[in-house]
Amino acid sequence: MAAKIRTEKVSAWYGPKKAIEDITLDFEEQAVSAIIGPSGCGKSTLIRCLNRMHETIPKARVEGKVLLSGEDIYGLPAVTVRRRIGMVFQKANPFPTMSIYENVAAGLRLNGERNRDRLDTAVLESLKQAALWDEVKDSLEKSGASLSGGQQQRLCIARALAVRPEVLLMDEPCAALDPIATAKIEDLIFDLKKDYTVVIVTHNMQQAARVAETTAFMYLGHLIEVGPTRELFERPKETLTESYITGRFG
Template sequence: MADSAHKIHARQVKAWFADKQILQGVDMAIPKNQVTAIIGPSGCGKSTFIRCINRMHELVDVARFEGEILLDEQDVYGSDVDPVLLRRRVGMVFQKPNPFPTMSIRDNVLAGLKMTGRLKKSEADAIVERSLGKAALWGEVKDRLKEPGGGLSGGQQQRLCIARSLAVDPEVLLMDEPCSALDPIATARIEDLLSDLRQNYTIVIVTHNMQQATRVSDKTAFFLHGELIEFGETDSLFTHPADSRTEDYITGKFG
Protein backbone atom coordinates (compact mmCIF):
# COMPACT_ATOMS: atom_id res chain seq x y z
CA MET A 1 0.00 0.00 0.00
CA ALA A 2 2.88 2.31 0.73
CA ASP A 3 4.28 3.97 -2.34
CA SER A 4 7.64 5.53 -2.92
CA ALA A 5 6.28 9.04 -3.44
CA HIS A 6 5.03 9.20 0.13
CA LYS A 7 7.10 8.96 3.28
CA ILE A 8 4.37 8.77 5.89
CA HIS A 9 0.92 7.23 5.74
CA ALA A 10 -1.48 8.02 8.56
CA ARG A 11 -4.61 5.91 8.81
CA GLN A 12 -7.54 6.59 11.09
CA VAL A 13 -5.31 8.34 13.59
CA LYS A 14 -7.20 9.05 16.80
CA ALA A 15 -5.67 10.62 19.88
CA TRP A 16 -6.88 11.48 23.33
CA PHE A 17 -5.74 13.37 26.40
CA ALA A 18 -7.59 11.60 29.20
CA ASP A 19 -11.24 11.69 28.08
CA LYS A 20 -10.84 14.48 25.58
CA GLN A 21 -10.52 13.26 22.02
CA ILE A 22 -8.14 15.48 20.08
CA LEU A 23 -7.94 13.66 16.75
CA GLN A 24 -11.08 12.14 15.26
CA GLY A 25 -9.56 9.75 12.74
CA VAL A 26 -7.11 11.40 10.37
CA ASP A 27 -6.05 9.84 7.07
CA MET A 28 -3.16 11.53 5.38
CA ALA A 29 -0.25 10.60 3.10
CA ILE A 30 2.75 12.88 3.49
CA PRO A 31 4.93 13.22 0.38
CA LYS A 32 8.62 12.44 0.50
CA ASN A 33 11.19 15.23 0.18
CA GLN A 34 8.57 17.93 0.23
CA VAL A 35 7.40 20.44 2.76
CA THR A 36 3.93 19.72 4.07
CA ALA A 37 2.28 22.47 6.08
CA ILE A 38 -0.47 21.84 8.59
CA ILE A 39 -2.69 24.82 9.36
CA GLY A 40 -5.74 25.28 11.51
CA PRO A 41 -7.00 27.19 14.52
CA SER A 42 -5.65 26.60 18.03
CA GLY A 43 -6.75 23.32 19.52
CA CYS A 44 -7.51 21.69 16.17
CA GLY A 45 -5.06 18.86 16.85
CA LYS A 46 -2.33 19.80 14.40
CA SER A 47 0.47 19.66 16.98
CA THR A 48 -0.91 16.47 18.47
CA PHE A 49 -0.94 14.93 15.01
CA ILE A 50 2.75 15.48 14.36
CA ARG A 51 3.59 14.40 17.91
CA CYS A 52 1.90 11.10 17.09
CA ILE A 53 4.26 10.62 14.17
CA ASN A 54 7.39 10.44 16.36
CA ARG A 55 5.51 9.04 19.34
CA MET A 56 6.06 12.08 21.52
CA HIS A 57 2.31 12.13 22.17
CA GLU A 58 2.53 9.08 24.43
CA LEU A 59 5.05 10.77 26.75
CA VAL A 60 2.15 12.50 28.47
CA ASP A 61 0.70 10.25 31.17
CA VAL A 62 -2.93 10.56 30.17
CA ALA A 63 -2.34 10.39 26.42
CA ARG A 64 -3.87 7.62 24.28
CA PHE A 65 -3.52 6.74 20.62
CA GLU A 66 -5.37 4.63 18.10
CA GLY A 67 -4.79 4.03 14.43
CA GLU A 68 -1.82 3.36 12.23
CA ILE A 69 1.10 5.46 11.07
CA LEU A 70 3.47 4.00 8.51
CA LEU A 71 6.96 5.38 8.07
CA ASP A 72 8.01 4.00 4.70
CA GLU A 73 6.43 0.59 5.15
CA GLN A 74 6.87 0.16 8.87
CA ASP A 75 4.10 0.74 11.38
CA VAL A 76 5.67 3.09 13.92
CA TYR A 77 3.29 1.76 16.57
CA GLY A 78 4.29 -1.85 15.83
CA SER A 79 5.37 -3.97 18.79
CA ASP A 80 8.86 -4.28 17.32
CA VAL A 81 9.41 -0.51 17.18
CA ASP A 82 11.37 1.21 19.94
CA PRO A 83 10.09 4.80 20.14
CA VAL A 84 13.58 5.95 21.12
CA LEU A 85 15.03 4.57 17.89
CA LEU A 86 12.08 5.91 15.89
CA ARG A 87 12.82 9.44 17.09
CA ARG A 88 16.31 9.22 15.61
CA ARG A 89 14.67 8.81 12.21
CA VAL A 90 11.98 11.41 12.84
CA GLY A 91 13.48 14.56 14.30
CA MET A 92 11.55 17.39 15.89
CA VAL A 93 11.94 21.13 16.25
CA PHE A 94 9.77 22.76 18.89
CA GLN A 95 7.78 25.93 19.24
CA LYS A 96 10.15 27.50 21.72
CA PRO A 97 13.86 27.24 20.99
CA ASN A 98 15.17 24.79 23.59
CA PRO A 99 18.95 24.49 23.33
CA PHE A 100 20.42 22.61 26.29
CA PRO A 101 21.46 25.40 28.66
CA THR A 102 24.43 23.62 30.20
CA MET A 103 26.03 22.77 26.86
CA SER A 104 28.15 24.80 24.47
CA ILE A 105 27.02 25.47 20.89
CA ARG A 106 29.21 22.61 19.73
CA ASP A 107 27.95 20.20 22.39
CA ASN A 108 24.37 21.13 21.59
CA VAL A 109 24.91 20.04 18.00
CA LEU A 110 26.52 16.81 19.13
CA ALA A 111 24.06 16.20 21.98
CA GLY A 112 21.88 13.72 20.09
CA LEU A 113 24.84 11.62 18.98
CA LYS A 114 26.46 11.76 22.41
CA MET A 115 23.28 10.84 24.23
CA THR A 116 22.75 7.88 21.97
CA GLY A 117 26.38 6.80 22.17
CA ARG A 118 27.00 7.07 18.45
CA LEU A 119 29.57 9.84 18.32
CA LYS A 120 32.95 9.04 16.80
CA LYS A 121 35.41 11.62 18.10
CA SER A 122 37.21 11.83 14.77
CA GLU A 123 34.00 12.83 13.00
CA ALA A 124 32.77 15.34 15.56
CA ASP A 125 34.25 18.47 13.99
CA ALA A 126 32.94 17.57 10.56
CA ILE A 127 29.47 16.85 11.90
CA VAL A 128 29.37 20.15 13.78
CA GLU A 129 30.38 22.11 10.70
CA ARG A 130 28.06 20.24 8.36
CA SER A 131 25.02 20.43 10.64
CA LEU A 132 25.49 24.10 11.47
CA GLY A 133 26.09 24.73 7.77
CA LYS A 134 22.81 23.07 6.81
CA ALA A 135 21.03 25.18 9.42
CA ALA A 136 22.65 28.35 7.98
CA LEU A 137 24.30 29.10 11.31
CA TRP A 138 27.92 28.09 10.76
CA GLY A 139 29.13 31.49 9.60
CA GLU A 140 27.68 33.23 12.64
CA VAL A 141 28.99 30.87 15.32
CA LYS A 142 32.10 29.22 13.94
CA ASP A 143 34.36 31.39 16.11
CA ARG A 144 32.46 30.78 19.33
CA LEU A 145 31.55 27.12 19.32
CA LYS A 146 32.61 26.79 22.94
CA GLU A 147 30.16 29.42 24.15
CA PRO A 148 26.83 28.39 25.69
CA GLY A 149 23.96 27.83 23.28
CA GLY A 150 21.68 29.88 25.51
CA GLY A 151 23.70 33.01 24.72
CA LEU A 152 22.51 33.13 21.10
CA SER A 153 19.56 35.18 19.89
CA GLY A 154 16.17 33.49 19.63
CA GLY A 155 16.46 32.94 15.90
CA GLN A 156 19.98 31.59 16.22
CA GLN A 157 18.86 29.31 19.04
CA GLN A 158 16.13 27.92 16.84
CA ARG A 159 18.58 27.31 14.00
CA LEU A 160 20.87 25.65 16.55
CA CYS A 161 17.97 23.36 17.44
CA ILE A 162 17.51 22.60 13.75
CA ALA A 163 21.24 21.85 13.45
CA ARG A 164 20.98 19.62 16.51
CA SER A 165 18.16 17.68 14.89
CA LEU A 166 19.99 17.37 11.58
CA ALA A 167 23.14 16.08 13.29
CA VAL A 168 21.46 12.78 14.15
CA ASP A 169 20.69 12.39 10.45
CA PRO A 170 16.91 11.96 10.49
CA GLU A 171 14.75 11.18 7.46
CA VAL A 172 11.81 13.28 8.57
CA LEU A 173 11.84 16.64 10.31
CA LEU A 174 8.73 17.63 12.25
CA MET A 175 8.47 21.31 13.06
CA ASP A 176 5.93 22.49 15.60
CA GLU A 177 5.37 26.20 14.92
CA PRO A 178 9.13 26.75 14.78
CA CYS A 179 8.86 30.48 14.12
CA SER A 180 6.13 31.46 16.53
CA ALA A 181 8.62 32.83 19.06
CA LEU A 182 10.79 34.58 16.46
CA ASP A 183 10.87 38.01 14.85
CA PRO A 184 10.20 38.42 11.10
CA ILE A 185 13.86 38.48 10.09
CA ALA A 186 14.68 35.32 12.02
CA THR A 187 11.51 33.78 10.59
CA ALA A 188 12.58 34.59 7.04
CA ARG A 189 15.94 32.89 7.59
CA ILE A 190 14.28 29.70 8.80
CA GLU A 191 11.85 29.76 5.88
CA ASP A 192 14.75 30.11 3.42
CA LEU A 193 16.37 27.18 5.11
CA LEU A 194 13.34 24.95 4.59
CA SER A 195 13.51 25.17 0.82
CA ASP A 196 17.10 23.89 0.96
CA LEU A 197 16.37 21.15 3.46
CA ARG A 198 13.49 19.60 1.53
CA GLN A 199 15.90 18.13 -0.99
CA ASN A 200 17.11 15.68 1.62
CA TYR A 201 14.39 15.55 4.22
CA THR A 202 10.68 15.10 4.43
CA ILE A 203 9.43 18.10 6.35
CA VAL A 204 6.14 18.54 8.17
CA ILE A 205 5.59 22.02 9.57
CA VAL A 206 2.75 23.06 11.83
CA THR A 207 2.07 26.75 11.52
CA HIS A 208 -0.36 29.35 12.70
CA ASN A 209 0.69 31.63 9.95
CA MET A 210 -1.03 31.07 6.62
CA GLN A 211 1.39 33.31 4.73
CA GLN A 212 4.16 31.12 6.02
CA ALA A 213 2.39 28.03 4.73
CA THR A 214 2.08 29.56 1.26
CA ARG A 215 5.73 30.60 1.28
CA VAL A 216 7.34 27.37 2.40
CA SER A 217 5.12 24.41 1.64
CA ASP A 218 4.38 22.23 -1.34
CA LYS A 219 1.24 20.79 0.15
CA THR A 220 -1.02 22.09 2.87
CA ALA A 221 -3.42 20.33 5.20
CA PHE A 222 -6.21 22.12 6.99
CA PHE A 223 -7.24 20.68 10.36
CA LEU A 224 -10.40 21.62 12.23
CA HIS A 225 -11.74 20.07 15.46
CA GLY A 226 -9.44 17.10 15.15
CA GLU A 227 -10.36 16.29 11.57
CA LEU A 228 -8.47 16.71 8.34
CA ILE A 229 -10.80 18.93 6.34
CA GLU A 230 -8.77 19.45 3.24
CA PHE A 231 -5.36 18.44 1.97
CA GLY A 232 -3.86 19.42 -1.35
CA GLU A 233 -1.31 21.42 -3.30
CA THR A 234 -0.64 24.60 -1.36
CA ASP A 235 -1.34 26.86 -4.36
CA SER A 236 -4.71 25.37 -5.12
CA LEU A 237 -5.78 25.04 -1.48
CA PHE A 238 -5.30 28.73 -0.90
CA THR A 239 -6.68 29.91 -4.24
CA HIS A 240 -9.50 27.41 -4.79
CA PRO A 241 -10.37 25.72 -1.51
CA ALA A 242 -12.74 22.85 -2.07
CA ASP A 243 -14.38 22.97 1.32
CA SER A 244 -16.31 26.00 2.57
CA ARG A 245 -14.76 25.64 6.05
CA THR A 246 -11.29 25.92 4.55
CA GLU A 247 -12.37 28.99 2.68
CA ASP A 248 -13.82 30.54 5.82
CA TYR A 249 -10.59 29.89 7.70
CA ILE A 250 -8.17 31.18 5.07
CA THR A 251 -10.27 34.25 4.42
CA GLY A 252 -10.20 35.02 8.11
CA LYS A 253 -13.82 34.39 9.00
CA PHE A 254 -12.70 32.52 12.14
CA GLY A 255 -9.61 31.21 13.85
Protein backbone atom coordinates in the same frame (compact mmCIF):
# COMPACT_ATOMS: atom_id res chain seq x y z
CA MET B 1 6.30 11.23 -5.37
CA ALA B 2 5.86 8.56 -2.76
CA ALA B 3 4.46 9.05 0.71
CA LYS B 4 7.25 9.00 3.28
CA ILE B 5 4.83 9.07 6.16
CA ARG B 6 1.26 7.96 6.02
CA THR B 7 -1.22 8.16 8.86
CA GLU B 8 -4.13 5.75 8.82
CA LYS B 9 -7.15 6.59 10.96
CA VAL B 10 -5.07 8.18 13.68
CA SER B 11 -6.96 9.35 16.76
CA ALA B 12 -5.36 10.77 19.88
CA TRP B 13 -6.58 11.51 23.37
CA TYR B 14 -5.51 13.52 26.41
CA GLY B 15 -7.13 11.50 29.18
CA PRO B 16 -10.80 11.28 28.22
CA LYS B 17 -10.57 14.23 25.79
CA LYS B 18 -10.25 13.33 22.14
CA ALA B 19 -7.94 15.78 20.38
CA ILE B 20 -7.86 14.38 16.86
CA GLU B 21 -10.10 11.85 15.12
CA ASP B 22 -9.51 9.47 12.24
CA ILE B 23 -6.81 11.41 10.46
CA THR B 24 -5.66 9.72 7.25
CA LEU B 25 -3.00 11.73 5.52
CA ASP B 26 0.09 11.31 3.30
CA PHE B 27 3.32 13.27 3.69
CA GLU B 28 5.44 13.18 0.58
CA GLU B 29 9.13 12.39 0.48
CA GLN B 30 11.58 15.25 0.01
CA ALA B 31 8.85 17.83 0.16
CA VAL B 32 7.46 20.23 2.71
CA SER B 33 3.98 19.52 4.00
CA ALA B 34 2.19 22.09 6.13
CA ILE B 35 -0.61 21.56 8.61
CA ILE B 36 -2.66 24.66 9.30
CA GLY B 37 -5.72 25.40 11.41
CA PRO B 38 -6.92 27.53 14.30
CA SER B 39 -5.67 27.07 17.88
CA GLY B 40 -6.81 23.82 19.42
CA CYS B 41 -7.59 22.16 16.09
CA GLY B 42 -5.23 19.29 16.88
CA LYS B 43 -2.43 20.12 14.44
CA SER B 44 0.27 19.98 17.12
CA THR B 45 -1.21 16.77 18.50
CA LEU B 46 -1.10 15.22 15.04
CA ILE B 47 2.53 16.14 14.41
CA ARG B 48 3.49 14.80 17.85
CA CYS B 49 1.88 11.48 16.92
CA LEU B 50 4.25 11.19 13.96
CA ASN B 51 7.31 10.60 16.17
CA ARG B 52 5.58 9.18 19.23
CA MET B 53 6.09 12.33 21.30
CA HIS B 54 2.36 12.51 22.05
CA GLU B 55 2.55 9.49 24.33
CA THR B 56 5.18 11.14 26.56
CA ILE B 57 2.41 13.25 28.09
CA PRO B 58 0.76 11.52 31.06
CA LYS B 59 -2.57 9.86 30.21
CA ALA B 60 -2.19 10.60 26.51
CA ARG B 61 -2.89 7.82 24.03
CA VAL B 62 -3.00 7.16 20.30
CA GLU B 63 -4.94 4.81 18.05
CA GLY B 64 -4.43 4.06 14.39
CA LYS B 65 -1.33 3.55 12.29
CA VAL B 66 1.53 5.81 11.33
CA LEU B 67 3.56 4.29 8.51
CA LEU B 68 7.13 5.40 7.96
CA SER B 69 8.21 4.05 4.56
CA GLY B 70 5.46 1.48 4.98
CA GLU B 71 6.43 0.37 8.48
CA ASP B 72 4.11 1.10 11.43
CA ILE B 73 6.12 3.22 13.89
CA TYR B 74 3.91 2.07 16.75
CA GLY B 75 5.40 -1.38 16.23
CA LEU B 76 8.96 -0.03 16.60
CA PRO B 77 10.72 1.12 19.79
CA ALA B 78 9.89 4.80 20.42
CA VAL B 79 13.60 5.58 20.78
CA THR B 80 14.35 4.23 17.29
CA VAL B 81 11.42 6.12 15.80
CA ARG B 82 12.60 9.42 17.26
CA ARG B 83 16.08 8.90 15.91
CA ARG B 84 14.64 8.50 12.42
CA ILE B 85 12.13 11.33 12.79
CA GLY B 86 13.58 14.49 14.31
CA MET B 87 11.60 17.33 15.82
CA VAL B 88 11.87 21.07 16.35
CA PHE B 89 9.57 22.73 18.84
CA GLN B 90 7.66 25.96 19.10
CA LYS B 91 9.95 27.41 21.73
CA ALA B 92 13.65 26.97 21.02
CA ASN B 93 14.96 24.56 23.64
CA PRO B 94 18.75 24.26 23.43
CA PHE B 95 20.43 22.65 26.43
CA PRO B 96 21.59 25.75 28.36
CA THR B 97 24.32 23.88 30.26
CA MET B 98 25.94 22.73 27.02
CA SER B 99 28.04 24.66 24.55
CA ILE B 100 26.89 25.20 20.97
CA TYR B 101 29.12 22.32 19.88
CA GLU B 102 27.82 20.00 22.60
CA ASN B 103 24.23 20.88 21.75
CA VAL B 104 24.65 19.80 18.15
CA ALA B 105 26.64 16.72 19.15
CA ALA B 106 24.16 15.72 21.87
CA GLY B 107 22.11 13.37 19.68
CA LEU B 108 25.17 11.65 18.23
CA ARG B 109 26.68 11.20 21.67
CA LEU B 110 23.43 9.60 22.79
CA ASN B 111 23.88 7.22 19.87
CA GLY B 112 27.26 6.31 21.30
CA GLU B 113 29.46 8.29 18.89
CA ARG B 114 32.77 9.06 20.62
CA ASN B 115 35.05 9.65 17.63
CA ARG B 116 36.12 13.28 17.78
CA ASP B 117 36.67 13.61 14.03
CA ARG B 118 33.27 12.23 13.15
CA LEU B 119 31.64 14.48 15.77
CA ASP B 120 33.48 17.52 14.43
CA THR B 121 32.38 16.76 10.88
CA ALA B 122 28.76 16.19 11.87
CA VAL B 123 28.64 19.40 13.94
CA LEU B 124 30.15 21.40 11.07
CA GLU B 125 27.77 19.95 8.47
CA SER B 126 24.69 20.30 10.65
CA LEU B 127 25.45 23.91 11.56
CA LYS B 128 26.02 24.68 7.88
CA GLN B 129 22.77 22.98 6.93
CA ALA B 130 20.98 25.00 9.57
CA ALA B 131 22.55 28.20 8.16
CA LEU B 132 24.13 28.97 11.51
CA TRP B 133 27.77 28.07 10.89
CA ASP B 134 28.95 31.51 9.76
CA GLU B 135 27.47 33.13 12.85
CA VAL B 136 28.86 30.73 15.45
CA LYS B 137 32.04 29.21 13.96
CA ASP B 138 34.21 31.30 16.30
CA SER B 139 32.19 30.68 19.43
CA LEU B 140 31.39 26.97 19.42
CA GLU B 141 32.33 26.73 23.10
CA LYS B 142 29.79 29.35 24.16
CA SER B 143 26.57 28.31 25.84
CA GLY B 144 23.67 27.46 23.57
CA ALA B 145 21.59 29.85 25.67
CA SER B 146 23.84 32.77 24.77
CA LEU B 147 22.43 32.96 21.22
CA SER B 148 19.50 35.09 20.07
CA GLY B 149 16.05 33.54 19.77
CA GLY B 150 16.32 32.93 16.05
CA GLN B 151 19.83 31.52 16.36
CA GLN B 152 18.66 29.24 19.18
CA GLN B 153 15.93 27.88 16.94
CA ARG B 154 18.45 27.22 14.14
CA LEU B 155 20.70 25.57 16.72
CA CYS B 156 17.82 23.26 17.59
CA ILE B 157 17.36 22.51 13.89
CA ALA B 158 21.08 21.71 13.63
CA ARG B 159 20.80 19.48 16.70
CA ALA B 160 17.88 17.62 15.12
CA LEU B 161 19.70 17.28 11.76
CA ALA B 162 22.94 16.02 13.32
CA VAL B 163 21.53 12.52 13.85
CA ARG B 164 20.62 12.40 10.12
CA PRO B 165 16.91 11.77 10.51
CA GLU B 166 14.76 10.81 7.53
CA VAL B 167 12.01 13.22 8.49
CA LEU B 168 12.04 16.58 10.24
CA LEU B 169 8.93 17.65 12.14
CA MET B 170 8.57 21.32 12.98
CA ASP B 171 5.90 22.41 15.43
CA GLU B 172 5.34 26.15 14.85
CA PRO B 173 9.08 26.76 14.62
CA CYS B 174 8.70 30.51 14.04
CA ALA B 175 5.93 31.27 16.51
CA ALA B 176 8.30 33.03 18.91
CA LEU B 177 10.49 34.74 16.32
CA ASP B 178 10.62 38.15 14.66
CA PRO B 179 10.07 38.51 10.87
CA ILE B 180 13.78 38.51 9.99
CA ALA B 181 14.54 35.37 11.98
CA THR B 182 11.38 33.84 10.53
CA ALA B 183 12.51 34.58 6.98
CA LYS B 184 15.86 32.89 7.67
CA ILE B 185 14.18 29.77 8.95
CA GLU B 186 11.80 29.70 6.01
CA ASP B 187 14.74 29.88 3.58
CA LEU B 188 16.30 27.07 5.51
CA ILE B 189 13.17 24.92 5.33
CA PHE B 190 13.15 25.46 1.58
CA ASP B 191 16.74 24.15 1.35
CA LEU B 192 16.13 21.24 3.67
CA LYS B 193 13.59 19.53 1.45
CA LYS B 194 16.39 18.51 -0.91
CA ASP B 195 17.49 15.98 1.68
CA TYR B 196 14.64 15.61 4.10
CA THR B 197 10.94 15.12 4.34
CA VAL B 198 9.66 18.12 6.27
CA VAL B 199 6.35 18.42 8.09
CA ILE B 200 5.57 21.83 9.51
CA VAL B 201 2.71 22.90 11.74
CA THR B 202 2.02 26.58 11.47
CA HIS B 203 -0.38 29.18 12.64
CA ASN B 204 0.71 31.45 9.87
CA MET B 205 -1.06 30.83 6.56
CA GLN B 206 1.39 32.95 4.58
CA GLN B 207 4.17 30.79 5.92
CA ALA B 208 2.44 27.64 4.70
CA ALA B 209 1.90 29.29 1.33
CA ARG B 210 5.59 30.25 1.13
CA VAL B 211 7.26 26.98 2.12
CA ALA B 212 4.93 24.04 1.55
CA GLU B 213 4.05 21.99 -1.51
CA THR B 214 1.11 20.41 0.20
CA THR B 215 -1.11 21.89 2.89
CA ALA B 216 -3.63 20.22 5.12
CA PHE B 217 -6.30 22.17 6.95
CA MET B 218 -7.57 20.88 10.28
CA TYR B 219 -10.48 22.05 12.35
CA LEU B 220 -11.72 20.77 15.74
CA GLY B 221 -9.66 17.61 15.53
CA HIS B 222 -10.74 16.71 12.01
CA LEU B 223 -8.89 16.86 8.73
CA ILE B 224 -11.05 19.13 6.59
CA GLU B 225 -9.09 19.37 3.38
CA VAL B 226 -5.69 18.55 1.95
CA GLY B 227 -4.17 19.42 -1.39
CA PRO B 228 -1.43 21.23 -3.25
CA THR B 229 -0.82 24.44 -1.32
CA ARG B 230 -1.72 26.75 -4.16
CA GLU B 231 -4.95 24.97 -4.89
CA LEU B 232 -5.98 24.92 -1.26
CA PHE B 233 -5.47 28.64 -0.90
CA GLU B 234 -6.89 29.67 -4.26
CA ARG B 235 -9.69 27.19 -4.84
CA PRO B 236 -10.60 25.55 -1.53
CA LYS B 237 -13.15 22.81 -1.91
CA GLU B 238 -14.66 23.12 1.55
CA THR B 239 -16.49 26.18 2.84
CA LEU B 240 -14.76 25.78 6.24
CA THR B 241 -11.36 26.03 4.58
CA GLU B 242 -12.48 29.07 2.65
CA SER B 243 -13.80 30.77 5.78
CA TYR B 244 -10.52 30.13 7.57
CA ILE B 245 -8.15 31.28 4.86
CA THR B 246 -10.20 34.38 4.19
CA GLY B 247 -9.98 35.24 7.88
CA ARG B 248 -13.57 34.75 8.92
CA PHE B 249 -12.41 32.81 11.98
CA GLY B 250 -9.27 31.47 13.55
